[in-house]
Amino acid sequence: MMRQTMFDDQATAAERVAQALALGQLPEAPRMMPTQVLERPQGRLSAWIAMLTTGFGAART
Amino acid sequence: MARPRQSDDSIERRVLLVRAVAVLLALATGAGAAAIFIQYASADGLTPMAVLSALLLCLSTSWLAWGACLGLIGLRPSRFRAPRNAGPIGSRTVVIVPVCNEDPVVTFARVAAMYRSVNAATAVPVHFAILSDSRDPGIAAAEERWFARLMEDTAGAGRLFYRRRSQNTGRKAGNIEDFFARSGGAYDLALILDADSLMEGGTIVEMIRRMEADPALGLLQTLPVVVRAQSIFGRVMQFAAAFFSPVFSRGLARLQGRTGPFWGHNAMVRVEAFTAACGLPVLSGPPPFGGHILSHDYVEAALLARAGWKVRLDIDIRGSYEEAPESVVEHARRDRRWCQGNLQHLRIIGAPGLKAWSRFVFLQGVFAYIAPVLWAGFLISVVVDHVTQPPPNYFPDPHQFFPVFPSDETAKAIGLAIGIFGLLMMPKLLTTLEALIAGRTKGFGGSWNALKSVLADFLLLSFLAPILMAYQTRSVWQVLMGRDGGWPANLRGDARLSLGEAWAASRFIVIAGAACLIAGYFLTTQILIWLLPVAVPMLLAPVAISWTSRTARPAGRAVRLFTTPEELAVPAILTLHDAVLAAWQPVAAAPAEIKSLPELELAGG
Numbered sequence: 001m002m003r004q005t006m007f008d009d010q011a012t013a014a015e016r017v018a019q020a021l022a023l024g025q026l027p028e029a030p031r032m033m034p035t036q037v038l039e040r041p042q043g044r045l046s047a048w049i050a051m052l053t054t055g056f057g058a059a060r061t
Numbered sequence: 062m063a064r065p066r067q068s069d070d071s072i073e074r075r076v077l078l079v080r081a082v083a084v085l086l087a088l089a090t091g092a093g094a095a096a097i098f099i100q101y102a103s104a105d106g107l108t109p110m111a112v113l114s115a116l117l118l119c120l121s122t123s124w125l126a127w128g129a130c131l132g133l134i135g136l137r138p139s140r141f142r143a144p145r146n147a148g149p150i151g152s153r154t155v156v157i158v159p160v161c162n163e164d165p166v167v168t169f170a171r172v173a174a175m176y177r178s179v180n181a182a183t184a185v186p187v188h189f190a191i192l193s194d195s196r197d198p199g200i201a202a203a204e205e206r207w208f209a210r211l212m213e214d215t216a217g218a219g220r221l222f223y224r225r226r227s228q229n230t231g232r233k234a235g236n237i238e239d240f241f242a243r244s245g246g247a248y249d250l251a252l253i254l255d256a257d258s259l260m261e262g263g264t265i266v267e268m269i270r271r272m273e274a275d276p277a278l279g280l281l282q283t284l285p286v287v288v289r290a291q292s293i294f295g296r297v298m299q300f301a302a303a304f305f306s307p308v309f310s311r312g313l314a315r316l317q318g319r320t321g322p323f324w325g326h327n328a329m330v331r332v333e334a335f336t337a338a339c340g341l342p343v344l345s346g347p348p349p350f351g352g353h354i355l356s357h358d359y360v361e362a363a364l365l366a367r368a369g370w371k372v373r374l375d376i377d378i379r380g381s382y383e384e385a386p387e388s389v390v391e392h393a394r395r396d397r398r399w400c401q402g403n404l405q406h407l408r409i410i411g412a413p414g415l416k417a418w419s420r421f422v423f424l425q426g427v428f429a430y431i432a433p434v435l436w437a438g439f440l441i442s443v444v445v446d447h448v449t450q451p452p453p454n455y456f457p458d459p460h461q462f463f464p465v466f467p468s469d470e471t472a473k474a475i476g477l478a479i480g481i482f483g484l485l486m487m488p489k490l491l492t493t494l495e496a497l498i499a500g501r502t503k504g505f506g507g508s509w510n511a512l513k514s515v516l517a518d519f520l521l522l523s524f525l526a527p528i529l530m531a532y533q534t535r536s537v538w539q540v541l542m543g544r545d546g547g548w549p550a551n552l553r554g555d556a557r558l559s560l561g562e563a564w565a566a567s568r569f570i571v572i573a574g575a576a577c578l579i580a581g582y583f584l585t586t587q588i589l590i591w592l593l594p595v596a597v598p599m600l601l602a603p604v605a606i607s608w609t610s611r612t613a614r615p616a617g618r619a620v621r622l623f624t625t626p627e628e629l630a631v632p633a634i635l636t637l638h639d640a641v642l643a644a645w646q647p648v649a650a651a652p653a654e655i656k657s658l659p660e661l662e663l664a665g666g
Contacts, residue, residue, distance in 0.1 A: 017247045024218040026190065029246030031332065033238055033340035036364055038412040 069319075076318035080418070083130040083316060090484070091123030097477045101470040102446070110446035117439040124432045125484045127425075132305075132488025135312030136495050143375050146273035150185045152249040154269055159236045161194040161229070163256040165207040166645055171259055174637040176215050178262030186220055187265060188248070192236050193225035201225055210645065233325070234341055234357035241336050248332050255326035258285065261380030261634045268329045268378065279334035279370025280362065283381035284310050285327040288627050288635060292556055294609035295387040297521050300514055300623035302385070304505060307376060308492045314374045320418040321372040323365075325358035327381045331370070335361070338368035344408055348545035349401045356402025359426060360409065363419035380632065387556030388610035389525065390566045393532035397546045400430045400536035433530040434537050440595070448584045489515070504626030514623050525605060527598045531570040556610050563607035574599025 017027040095115040102111035156175065160168055172189050179187045191208065195201045208223040215221060226239060237253065245251075250272055252265060260283075268281055284306065290299035313322070339361045344351045354360050362372045386392040403426035410423045493515050496502050502511035539546065558566070574596045581589045581596075598605065614621070627635070 013246065021219045024222075026222045026224055026244050027247040029244050031241050031245030031336045033242055033245075033336045035340045035342045036338065038342055038360070038409045039345060040411055040413060 073318055076316065079134060080316055083127070083134060087123045087127040087130055090126035091119040091121075094122040094477060094480065095119035097473050097480075101473045101477070104470040105450060108446055108450065110442055110449065114439055114442040114446060117435050117442060121432060121435045121439055122481060122484070124428055124435075125481065128309075129484050129488045131309050131312035131316070132492060133312070134315050135308040135310065136491055137311075138499070139311055139314070139377070141314075141377075143271050143373075143377070144274040145267070145270040147270070150183065150266070150269055150273065152269055152273055153188075153247065154185075154250040154252065154265075155188040155190055155244075155248045156252045156254060156265065157190050157192060157237060157240060158254050158256065158258075159192045159194065159233050160204070160256045161233070161236075162197050162200050163195075165200065165204045167642065168256045169204075169207045169211045170641040170645055171257075171638055172221070173211055173215055173641045174634055175260055175262065175265070176217055176221065178634050178637060179265050180262065182262035182266045189217070189221045190240060190244070191221075191223045192240050193223065194229040194232070194236050195225065196229065207645075214641075214644075231341070231343075231353050232355075234354065234361075238340065241332065245332050245336050250329055251332050251335070252329045253326055255383060257384040258327050259288070259382040259634050259638060260327065261632065264378060264380035271375065271378075272329055272331060275371065277369075277371050278331065278373060279338070279365040279368075280321070280323055280328055280330045280372045282321060282323055282328040282372070282374045283378045284374065284376045285324075285381045285383040286625075286627060287385045288382045288625075288632075289384050290387065291612050292387040292610050293521075293613050294389055294392070294525075295385060295556070296613050296623040297518055297609075298385055298392075300505075300625055301518055301522070303625040303627070304496065304511070304515065304518075305489060305492050308495060309488070310374065310376045314376055317372075317374065317418065319371040319373070320366040320416050320422075321362065321374045322422070323358040323362035323372060327383060334365055334368065334370045338364045338370065344405070347543075349540045349543060350405055350408055352545075354402070354409075355405055356399060356426070359403075359406065359422060363412075363415050363422070366416045366419055367414050380634065382627075382632065382634070388558055389528060389532075389606045390558060390563070390610075391556055393529070393536075393566075396529075396533060397536045397539075400533065401540050401546050403427055403430055404537070404540050430533055430537055433533045437530065437534055440592075444581070444585065444588060447588060486519075489519070504629060506621070506624040506629070510622070510624060517622055521609070524598050525609070527574075527595045528567070528570055528602045528605060531573060531599060531602075535569065557612065558607050558610040560603055560607045563603040563610070567602040567606055570599050570602040574602070 013029060017029050020027040095118050098115045098118050099107065099111070102108075102114065156179075158168070158172055169191070172191060176189055191204075193201065193204055195204060204223070204225065208221075212218060212221060224240075226236065229236065231238060241251075250269060252260070252268065254260065264283070268283070272278055272281055287299040287302045290296045341354050341357055341360065343353055346352070365372050386395055403423075406423040406426055410420050410427075493512070496505075496511060497508055502508045505511035505514060536546075564571075577592055577599070578589070578596045581592045613623075
């Protein structure tokens with residue numbers, strides 16, 4: 001039941017949770033929350049245009 | 062247990078069909094209204110302004126028709142029976158109560174009531190975590206004192222927890238994320254509440270059983286019932302929510318399929334799903350469109366669906382309660398935050414991998430706020446078109462003997478107005494009919510009292526509609542102008558506003574109403590009468606706001622106007638909360654601790 005926690009050893013994790021609860025403390029049982037991608041890469045088109053125009057500019061000089 | 066795959070597929074096909082019919086019907090209605098308007102407007106020659114008016118009317122009417130569709134789809138009673146685990150409960154569950162500058166006495170008393178209620182409902186331990194983001198040192202100190210009292214009263218050591226963040230990064234979503242990042246590994250399920258939420262212990266257990274029965278279910282949303290409204294405005298809204306919401310929500314539930322809503326509270330999440338899918342990014346750029354995501358709940362629902370989890374709204378779950386704003390100003394203040402949050406969704410509507418329905422829900426949320434702006438734009442464009450039109454030319458041919466009169470299309474305009482009014486009224490009328498036939502009116506004090514309440518609700522909300530429209534229009538304007546509304550704390554409890562306070566919060570509406578009437582009088586007296594239903598409530602906004610914030614006449618448990626089922630038969634959890642409060646109040650400090658709440662933000666006009 002300790003999937004995805006940052007503890008390597010499940011038994012140690014369960015023990016630490018139980019210890020915290022016995023002491024009346026919020027259990028330290030971290031769980032990763034990976035940041036989701038919501039924005040499309042900004043300015044990809046403009047980056048291409050900038051690169052091409054820079055390239056053209058360099059070629060012309 | 063989980064339904065067979067084929068059944069899920071057939072449900073999804075039906076959902077797709079219902080969605081397609083509803084969207085097409087709404088668009089067709091809007092197009093029909095625009096076509097009639099074009100016929101009417103082209104009698105004197107079609108102008109570009111009339112075309113703009115038709116376009117605005119098409120969008121506005123489509124939106125109205127969409128609301129009517131939701132009501133119509135929800136009229137038929139649901140036969141859906143959610144699967145539930147009838148065996149022993151195996152999940153470790155935590156109830157999360159985020160608070161931010163709330164009155165700790167009332168809030169912690171809710172936790173005490175729910176803790177007792179859930180312990181009476183199951184022997185399986187359910188933990189409660191109060192997650193404070195309070196910035197006010199006075200309130201923070203009071204929270205610690207009252208948490209000690211809570212622990213003393215409940216003997217909840219090891220099951221009740223309180224923690225306060227030193228930085229409230231990411232506001233409520235950040236608060237919950239912080240909890241999961243630190244302690245999420247200790248739990249399988251988390252019930253997310255608001256500070257004003259109340260839930261019966263039996264309801265919490267039922268939600269756990271439903272979550273356990275369907276391992277693909279990432280989030281289970283309940284339909285919270287509004288309770289404890291005291292003011293006239295609060296009771297009107299409470300009645301409307303209790304009487305009409307079940308039908309509209311059933312319509313929504315039929316359209317959503319496995320891509321349901323999350324309203325930010327009174328919902329249970331599977332921690333594994335939520336933590337893996339709902340880590341919110343900070344959007345690039347400054348607020349209001351960049352920065353932290355304000356309306357995080359809609360985004361979290363979309364992210365769960367994107368990751369393949371089911372998000373479901375079960376409207377048959379009873380015993381889920383919340384409180385609501387008690388005055389127009391409080392309502393507008395909350396709406397300002399929602400407006401900014403919903404418009405911010407324009408930034409993420411094209412996010413990669415989202416379900417098409419999630420994108421549509423974002424669009425719906427945006428439309429909810431720009432619809433009043435579109436109506437206002439329609440009214441203004443019609444007036445401008447009328448004023449700028451040249452007088453009719455009765456002799457287009459200089460050699461003709463008889464005048465040519467433009468065709469009279471007034472009947473079409475009146476028909477159109479009646480049609481739009483019908484779109485507004487039809488779902489409510491049909492819901493009233495459904496309530497009468499199904500015997501639902503008993504809970505509202507009987508058929509006669511329910512009918513009186515529906516009529517009074519219609520009259521009062523029609524009068525307040527232009528005022529609410531003005532607030533919404535201003536909110537949209539402020540967001541588009543780049544003004545960040547922030548995240549002001551909710552003011553709960555007594556919301557009575559004096560006439561002076563109401564004037565300060567609504568003088569811009571009075572000025573706009575007066576300007577509208579003066580312009581109508583000088584520019585075109587013909588349409589002045591049509592402006593009166595909008596302009597008069599705007600002129601009287603301070604009186605209406607102040608009067609509706611007054612406490613409604615108490616009548617114990619007797620039947621009165623806007624009676625709701627929860628007033629006639631007070632739910633057990635509310636009684637329990639009252640009992641805890643009664644025991645705590647004599648020793649509770651005067652509410653001096655919460656005096657340092659921010660001033661009414663809207664008072665600036």
